[in-house]
Amino acid sequence: MTEMGEASKRTGRNNGAVVAMCLSFVFGMGAMSYAAVPLYRMFCQLTGYNGTTQRVDQVSSVVLDRTMRVTFDANVASGLQWEFKPVEREVNPRIGETIQVNFVAENRSNEVQRGQAIFNVTPGEAGAYFNKVQCFCFNETDLKPGEKLEMPVVFYIDPDIVKAVESKDIHTVTLSYTFYPKEGPKPVASKADGTAEIEKKL
Template identity: 45%
Template structure:
């Protein structure tokens, strides 16, 4: 009888340890999933994620595509944000420069960060950004107005993709969100009191 209760106790401890390890593993996967998904999207262009590039190739003669520009702001961001032009026709492979305008309509400095997407999704891996305001946070003073550039090109490899080569229009869409500085200041205050 005593041997049975000892073996049951061991089995219960083993099951408890396995359950605890599984819970820890699930928490780890949950925290790692966002950065891993972002990395996957950047590498593959999945979900319309654009690619970063250093330099544009020469344009492909006689091949062009229409690029439409879209802009949005989160409800908590007091900015007016819009593209300078709503659409342009660009040569495939040629470097292009487009501008968005942002105006802080509040009486305080506000920092925002932009997320972006390209549609249709199949075009994401061929939409190459060289420089973009979306790579860093943007701070606008009260009433400040700025022109925000994005330098890009459409990779000529789009012409070799049986699905993507049929695309005649690509939409580049940005949404600006406010950056929550209160979380950072709370963290900084805790760090300085410990140090």
């Protein structure tokens, strides 16, 4: 009986260790999954992978005698009642030339709505060479009911795009934006003086 009892205890301890290892594995995988999205986003921003453009603080000091056709695509995800479009459908700057283009967004709903634009460049190989100096996509955008806003993007194509094997034959790139709804302060019932209170949605 004593030997059987000892064996039973050992089996119980072994089973407990297996359960603990399994739980640790599950929690570890969950943590890795949670971290995967921001890590992947950081990787794309650093490398231009998957068409992610680069954010820079200064303009190019080199301008080539070769142009690049840049077209624009604008979309709105469900949840935002906005009209969103580029002012110009395409431009043809010289490679290395800093240029500004504008997009227009209009809130077609009867309430304040907040959105933020997600962006990418196609073909994906051009993402590492598409440098943004200024962009509305860096911040969230609030629009009042019926409000229309013109938003600038300042960018240039890195001259190194003509040197890399995977990008030297690219002649057209497309900068694409999609506005998604973001949670934020919402207007609530007006006060007696006619001004609206703002509360944060928890």
